[in-house]
Amino acid sequence: MAGVLVGALLLGGLSDRFGRKAMLMWSYLLLGVTGTCTAFSPNYATYCVLRFATGMALSGFGLSVACLVVEWIPTAYRAITVAMTGFTYTLGQILLAGVAYAVPHWRWLQLSVSAPFFFFLLYSWWLAESARWLVLSGRAEQAVKVLRRVARINGKEEEGEKITAEVLKANMHKELATMKASYSVSDLVRTPAIRRIFLCLSIARFSISFSYYGLAMDLQNFGVSIYLIQVIFGAVDFPAKALVTISLSYIGRRVTLVVSLVCAGCVIITNIFVSTELQTVRTALAVIGKGCLSASFNCVFLFTTELYPTPIRQTGLGFGSTMARVGGIVAPLVKMMDEYYPFLPPVVYGAAPVASAVAASFLPETLNMSLPDTIEEVESRFQAKRTEKDLKEKIPLQDKAQPKEA
Template sequence: MTFADILEDLGSFGRFQFIHVTLLSIPGLFLATQNILNNFTGGVPGHHCTVPNRTSLALSHDISVSPLSDKEILQAFIPTEDGSTLSRCRRYTEAQWRLVGTNGSIATSDRNVTEADTETCRDGWTYEKTEFLSTIVTEWDLVCTLLPLKRMSQTIYMGGVLTGAIVFGGLSDRFGRRALLIWSHFQLATLGSCTALSPNYLAYCIFRFLTGMSVSGVILNAFSLKMEWIPTKSRTVVGSISSFFFTVGQVILAGVAYSLRDWRQLQVAVCAPFYIFFICSWWFSESARWLVLNRRSEEALKHIHRVARINKKPEMMEKITLEVLESHMQKEVQSSTTVFTAYDLLRTPVMRKISICLIFVWFSTSFAYYGLAMDLQKFGVNIYLVQLIFGAVDFPAKLGALVTLSFVGRRVTQSACLLLSATVIFVNIFVPSEMQTLRTSLAVLGKGLTSASFTCVYLYTGELYPTVIRQTGMGFSSTMARIGSMAAPAVLILEDILPALPSIIYGGSAVMAGILAIFLPETLNVPLPDTIEDVEEKWWGHNGVADFGVNMQKWLE
């Protein structure tokens, strides 16, 4: 008997598992908002240089006996770009009244006017409030030369997510999943809400960094608690359905952001619910697998008996004793005397191959995903509508992934999602910029495929790494994802060199990861490994490419 057999005797996927998985998944509704929140809290509204004393100017101009409108005053003080759009970062040093035609149009034929001296926005900026009432951009004037600071705030947040993956991944293998999950919920609720009180840009970035750390803590520990308390046959469905909470969260964000267009209110709205999740998280049971492997078998037995009571299997409380539990996990207990570090992810042959392949899969998935999802304003339509569409497309994409994960396997699904997303990205390169609707549709499809890849890789990684080092492995792998999410915005700078270059890099990375995914072992309906020795024995001599071909042939037949 293994621990998987104990779970079956406890009722398989019973009442406890249902409540447990549901409570662990609900925070995903608001976790999804954190990574893409900057699209709204850091939105860049239309803006132009402030023109001081508009009223006196309108009354004192010397080209008309009637006062000028605001639009006409702007024509006299703000130069245009492409002959129609007001400049965002420059204004005339002196009023150019001759620019104002009798019908209010700009008289661009006047050579003296078109060559007039301009200056920077010495009196600040005036912002449109049709799309956003207030953002960090309007709060601290992060426009023109300071616009990179807006992008930097997202990079700093992702740096926090990366740091959290490293810190909380290792700590949870040492101190337990439940304790770190409780702390992460509290940290996210408190520091996330405090972000709304930031008096300046520096404080904002510090709070966002710490909030990003807690996001990793919640995701990693919630995932492991789910996987380690459910039977083998339920992992695929649970992992896939849990990811739908993130999808619903993206749709919810569109509605909440549309209703609360002040960034401080929006920040509180998506972080305060974690106080409720913090209270609920005290109900969770610590992973019995982890407790046994850390010489806390008596505590593990209490949690197992609790599960038996909730699942209405009282007879199992007498059947499963401390001696029975330890005898059936003797091998795993013996291995727990060793202290594991990130080095053990690369020390042995099979673990090394798995880790290297997962590094590329995690990096490329996140790299392509955030390259498509983090700058919604570039699509030129209502940002709230784009967010809604981007969230909605994940439903069919993840549903398709659920089907293939259940019947075809993890490896085929992972590889297919990456290669198909690369294909869509490459195709979009050849679509003319005038065909904005088609380009947006392809971007939405690519985002859906990368989202499905995320669904698969979270499940796949948890099944490939053994219990003794699962959280360290998840933290190590997701660290690569955070590096990808930090690199994605930086690649967009290459558009100035060649417009298609960012897409070539995103697509090329996805192709490489899709090929490497073929070399990973299949885990469909395979019990979770508990030790590194289990991994080496189970998949030693595994030939990913050969197995991939055989499985594909069987599936096609």
Template sequence: MSFPDILEKVGSVGKFQVIHILLLALPVLFLASHNLLQNFVAVVPDHHCRVRLAMNGSGPANATTALQAEELLRAFIPLDRNQELEQCRVYSSPRWHLLDPNATWRNTTEYDTQICTDGWTYNRSQFKATIVTEWDLVCSSRSLRELAQSVYMGGVLTGSIVLGRLSDRYGRRILLLWSHFLVAVAGTCAAFASSYSLFCFWRFLSGMALSGVILNTFCLSLEWIPTKVRTGVSTYINYSYTFGQLILVGVAYGIRDWRWLQFAVAFPFYVFFLYSWWFPESARWLILNNRADVALKHLKRVAKLNGRGEEGEKLTSAILKSNMEKELSNTKDTYSVLDLFKTPVMCKTACCTMLIWFSTSFAYYGVAIDLQGFGVDIYLIQVIFGAVDIPAKLVGVIMLSYIGRRFTQGTSLILAGSIVIANIFIPKDLEILRTSLAAIGKGCLATAFSCCYLHAGELYPTVVRAKKDVEKGEEPKKDEIPLQGTQTSLMQQSSEPDTPHC
């Protein structure tokens, strides 16, 4: 008897599993809110250099009364190619003759202008405040805007590497509790950050904690269900993230101040932290870590909730240990990331998988972040990008089930890459065509991600399998769940928390 047989006795698909999966999937709805928050809290509104319109007697005496303020700005700010006010430069001295409609206008040179010295004026008609308007992340400081998202993604990567190992050592439940709490606290602190550097620091911790949520959500969900329903549960969690993108649009549309928007997406994790105390630890992890007595209590609790109390009472710690003796004996070996490169088969698998993770993540966020670049209303395009994942993931599930993992993985990546490259050569004035191609490409990448999580989990052997199979260079067989740090550390190096992984 193995662990799946033990789980079957206490009810592998019952009331407990339904409640368990539903509660675990709720936080996934808000993962997209954190991953794509940059699109709304870092919007760059129309802006120009701030100028002092009170001229202390210089210039036309009735300038401020006879002319509209916007027209008066032409004497201070040059026009760009589109005959709009320059965003980053002002005239070195006022050009009053430009206020005369009959005056001859001449091109200005760089020597006639200078960079903004008194800050910027922003158009706040659509957004009350963003981190850009808060800390003037424009012109020479524009790169700091992108840096904020890079810092967040660095936190996701760090959390994937660090928390994966901690999860295997200390358990899924305790790491999930800690991650929920850290997301809530770090998100709240980011909302009230007094400086840009503090904002980046708290965003880094948020990204790190989100990795813990992703990892342990998926592990706890899969380790309490049988293999036969794994694909369905994975698909459900997948779609939770997809609908979370649509939730983000609604929240961002209603809250136009970045601080309150940041707080709004962080607050639900206080609730998730409180009800996460109800979750039992993974019984399989407990048994493999010599805590069969605790695992027995959880299994009896599950059996009672599933209406199989009598079957649960028949279980004992001795029965659990004896039935998993083979798996327990194999956990005595220690493993590291280096084990992934010790044999030709595992080395090839590891290198190819890492390349696929990198290319898929890189392309996905290249399309999904900075929606302003498409020249379309960011709320509309976010709805389109979220909605396109619905049919894309459905097609992916069908292909995975009836055609295979490798074909699905390769086809989705080739299509996504071809579409993204083709979009480079589409003129910017063809906004509808560019947006449509980008949406299709993002859908292909969503399919690729769905395959990545499932395929990678099946390619890697678990530490509960005899190590000699790997040392012989045999092809890895499909197994249930990668339980230990060797596997999870590699799989977690994707920064796209679309489908939580183990």
């Protein structure tokens, strides 16, 4: 967890500077090398150092994938694509239970889940860098080559040949005109709209991870085989993520996130009042809570990429991931309180998502909106919404003030 936290702080900015694909490939290599070396650790200190490095690489991988997905996928298909990505994560959870059961020795298990990353590194050469990032980084010619290649793969070679550097620059002249030479972490809190987004998303990411790992660490106390409960906890993600995908596409990001967080918190708190003898009921409630948290994660993942503009999108994702790791680190400490007050950890794990739902309600909606390319664009959208809201509030008052006609 500490490695993922540090990786989120360091690698998010590096990806904005050096590119999504470069960071993804570097992360694949580091995951393969550190994971394999972990399997042959001679002592515990070496094991911890290697796991820390693996956590850093995992951050780089997750952040790069997130940006590549949203910067390549059209707006209309973004929610379903993020959902499909989430389903592969769920499938990995389920497969892990089977692999762990078949390979009980931890060294061989570690090697089994690390070696495939070398294969992923090989095929990642085929992936395309984000054309949006290339243009905003002053590499329009390279972006043209990438777009023509993608057009050729999609059977649109004739349309691809019409793309030129001049065409790209003309279509993105506003974004290029307002681009700064460099961006820093301070840009996440420098302007009011971005600052609100940063604070609300940080609270949401912290609470989701905090409650998620609070449930995950309690698997062995449900009276069910730890391998079976791992499969059940993974399988619940399929219906949960399917429902949240529909809601994201038709109802909106903000409402979906708020509802899923409130449901998760209420279910976790409800489990306090269920007798420990009713293990089936307690397990079912925990599984529902975990499903709601997984749905919240899918939602906040998509929401984050759509709220931040291109130059600081990776940095924003990185700090969101940092807050999630802080939640994961704090979760075991709260769990230890059950030695003194058994009811207290579930209360805290349940209250956190409900509190973050309040914060999430202050986020702007992004349903069917194009990705923002500059900080100024986000600020102008925020100002436009505030103006529209002010007008709606003033119009009724003006109507009342006008005298009625005879």
